[in-house]
Amino acid sequence: MRIDKLLKNKKTVSFEFFPPKEAAQESVLFDTINKLAPLNPDFVSITYGAGGSVAHKTFDWTLKLKDEYKFNSMMHITCYGNNADSLRDICGRIYESGIDNLLALRGDPPKEEGQLLKNNYSYAEELVKFISDNYPGLCIGVAGYPEKHIHAASMKADIENAKRKIDAGGSFIITQLFFDNAFFYRYRDMLAQTGINVPVLAGIMPIVNYKQIIRFTQMCGSTLPPSLVEKFEKATDSDAVKIGEEYAFIQSQDLFAQGADGIHYYTLNRYSSVLNILKRTF
Numbered sequence: 001m002r003i004d005k006l007l008k009n010k011k012t013v014s015f016e017f018f019p020p021k022e023a024a025q026e027s028v029l030f031d032t033i034n035k036l037a038p039l040n041p042d043f044v045s046i047t048y049g050a051g052g053s054v055a056h057k058t059f060d061w062t063l064k065l066k067d068e069y070k071f072n073s074m075m076h077i078t079c080y081g082n083n084a085d086s087l088r089d090i091c092g093r094i095y096e097s098g099i100d101n102l103l104a105l106r107g108d109p110p111k112e113e114g115q116l117l118k119n120n121y122s123y124a125e126e127l128v129k130f131i132s133d134n135y136p137g138l139c140i141g142v143a144g145y146p147e148k149h150i151h152a153a154s155m156k157a158d159i160e161n162a163k164r165k166i167d168a169g170g171s172f173i174i175t176q177l178f179f180d181n182a183f184f185y186r187y188r189d190m191l192a193q194t195g196i197n198v199p200v201l202a203g204i205m206p207i208v209n210y211k212q213i214i215r216f217t218q219m220c221g222s223t224l225p226p227s228l229v230e231k232f233e234k235a236t237d238s239d240a241v242k243i244g245e246e247y248a249f250i251q252s253q254d255l256f257a258q259g260a261d262g263i264h265y266y267t268l269n270r271y272s273s274v275l276n277i278l279k280r281t282f
C-alpha cells in the first residue's frame with residue numbers, strides 16, 4: 001500500500017533494516033524480523049548500499065518482506081550507483097512486483113571512484129523527479145535533516161532542498177536520527193513555514209553501542225546531548241543497550257504525545273530495544 005495513503009488516516013510505526021552481507025548475518029535478520037513481525041509495523045524499509053556488494057540485495061529483501069512476511073515494504077534507492085538506464089530497469093521491476101514505495105536518496109559517495117556509473121544523478125531531487133515522471137504509481141519518500149545535512153551550506157538551504165524534493169514528487173519525509181526532540185519540532189515548524197505540508201516521520205535509533213554511535217553521528221552530523229554522553233561515559237559496555245533503549249523510549253513517548261506523524265526506527269537489524277519500547281508503549 002502507498003505510504004502516503006496510509007499516512008492520511010494514521011500515524012505510522014515503521015522499521016528499517018539493512019541487507020546483510022553474509023549468510024550468518026542473514027539468520028540474525030530473519031530472527032529480528034520474526035520477533036518484530038507481531039508488532040504489525042505500518043511499513044518496513046530496506047537500505048541501499050550505493051555501488052556496494054549488497055546493492056542488488058536490497059530489491060530481493062524488499063520483495064521477500066512483502067511476499068513472504070506480508071509487510072508493506074519500501075525500498076531505498078540512491079543516485080550513486082544508478083543512472084537513468086539502471087533506474088528504468090530497477091523501477092520497472094519494483095513496479096511489476098507490486099512494491100508501492102521508494103525512499104529516494106542521493107546516497108553517500110562510494111569509496112571507490114569506479115563504482116560511479118556514467119551520468120549518475122547528483123542530487124535526490126533529480127531522482128525524485130525521474131521516478132515521479134516515469135512511475136507515477138510509485139509513492140516516493142525523501143530524507144530530511146532536523147540538524148541540517150552535514151554538507152548543506154545552511155539550514156535555510158537544506159530546507160529549500162527539502163522543498164524542491166517535495167515539489168518534484170516526494171510525498172513524505174523521514175528524518176535523519178536525532179537525540180533531542182527539540183530539533184525535530186523546530187524542523188517540522190520550519191518545513192511548515194516554507195509551505196511543506198507532507199507528513200514528517202521521526203527517525204529514531206535506539207543506541208546499542210557508544211563507540212558506534214559516536215562514529216555514526218560524526219558521519220551524519222547529528223549531535224548527542226551532553227547529558228546522554230555523560231551517562232555513556234560512566235557506563236560499562238553492557239549497560240549501553242539499556243541506556244540507549246530507555247533514552248529512545250522517552251524520546252518516542254514525547255514524539256507520540258506531540259503528534260509526530262510517525263516514528264521510523266533504525267533497528268540496525270536488532271530487535272530487543274525496539275520490541276521493548278513498543279511493548280511498553282502500546
Ligand SMILES: Cc1cc2nc3c(=O)[nH]c(=O)nc-3n(C[C@H](O)[C@H](O)[C@H](O)COP(=O)(O)OP(=O)(O)OC[C@H]3O[C@@H](n4cnc5c(N)ncnc54)[C@H](O)[C@@H]3O)c2cc1C
Nearest residue numbers: 047048076105106107108123124143149151152174175176
Ligand atoms: C531516512 C534515511 C534513510 C537513508 N537511507 C540510505 C540508504 O539506504 N543508502 C544510503 O547510501 N544512504 C542512506 N541515507 C543517507 C543519505 O544518502 C545521505 O544523508 C546523503 O548524504 C544525502 O542524501 P539526500 O537524499 O538527503 O541528498 P540530497 O537531498 O540530494 O542532499 C544532499 C546534499 O546536497 C545539498 N543539495 C541538494 N541539492 C543541491 C543543489 N542543487 N546544489 C547544491 N547543493 C544541493 C543538500 O542541501 C545536502 O547538503 C539515508 C538517510 C536518511 C535520513
